[in-house]
Amino acid sequence: MDALTVPEYNLLPVYAAGPAIGPVRLGASYVSASRATRVGGDLYMAVPSPYGVRLVIADVQGKGLGTIRCAAVVPAAFRESGPEAEELAEVGSRIESALNRSTDGQRFVNGILAQIGPAGQFLAFNHGHPAPLLRTADGGIRFVEPDEPVPPFGLTGPAGSGNPRNSVTRLTLQPGDRLFLYTDGLSGARDGDGRFYPVDERAGPLLGESTPEEALRHVHADVAAFTGAQPDDDSALLLVEFAPRAVP
Known part of the structure; x- marks a missing residue:
């Protein structure tokens, strides 16, 4: 991770083998479109x-100081509720409540809230x-x-989404499987002809490289080669490997 571009609240615990929590190894990267x-x-x-292990990745819609303030509310609520809430849906509810209390109600947050259990049980909203x-692990991409997407954080109530607990996505990860989570700064990157970066076709094969962090370095290099320009939008990348026997 580039210490010059990673906001403080994005840092992950680092061990000798790289960032890891419980049965997963992680690679993470944050790139700001503004060098300032x-x-x-x-x-x-x-x-x-x-x-x-509980994860959140999100993209606050909008620009300016209000966006930065909103971006700070989400990880603060997640840090408080993620380690203790019995159900993942409760974590989402607390994030929603924190946004309602702390923001002007004019912004919404696209995101994924996920959990990986000790036996590889993955569930996400x-x-x-x-x-x-x-x-x-065998190279499939x-x-x-989601079977049923949930409205963005900040819109769950007004959108009348019903009970988000009914919209959970589930699968079982096998040792060596990797999940790539990213914001639209990656999927929305364009080449000189206006074509969007094909995440599955180009990033997918690179995700098996060495460690998760090394794989993300290859993805960044490939996006730069595809666009031929500096990024015009922020992007956060998170690569999670289920490795129950490799992580202490």
């Missing part, structure tokens, strides 16, 4: 809990966010599309 600031509207965080990309 190290904090933008994209964020990620991972915390341990009695129920598994997709709040209007780009679908994660799964690279299995596919998007993990």
Whole structure:
């Protein structure tokens, strides 16, 4: 991770083998479109809990100081509730409540709230966010599309989404499987002809490289080669490997 561009609340615990929590190894990266600031509207965080490793990655819609303030509310609420809430949906409810209390109500947050259990049980709520990309240990690549997306944080109540607990996405990860979570600064990157970066076709094969952090370095290099320009939007990347026997 580039210490010059990673906001403080995005830092992950680091061990000798790299960032790791419980049964997962992690690679993470944050790139700001503005060289003048190290904090933008994209964020990620991972915390341990009695129920598994919990993750959030999100993108606050909008610009300016209000966006940065909103981007700080989400990880603060996640840090407080993620380690202790019995159900993942409760974590989402607390994030929603924190946004309602602390912001002007004019911004919403696209994000994914996820949990990986000790046996590889993955469950997630997709709040209007780009679908994660799964690279299995045998090289298979596919998007993990939600059966029923949940409205973005900040819009769950007004949108009348019903009970988000009914919209959870589930799958079982095998040792060596990797999940790639990213904000739309990556999927929205364009080349000189206006074509969007094909995440599955180009990033997918690179996700198996060495460590998760090394794989993300290859992805960044590939995006730069594809666009041929400096990024015009912030991007947060999180690569999670289920490695129950490799992480102390």
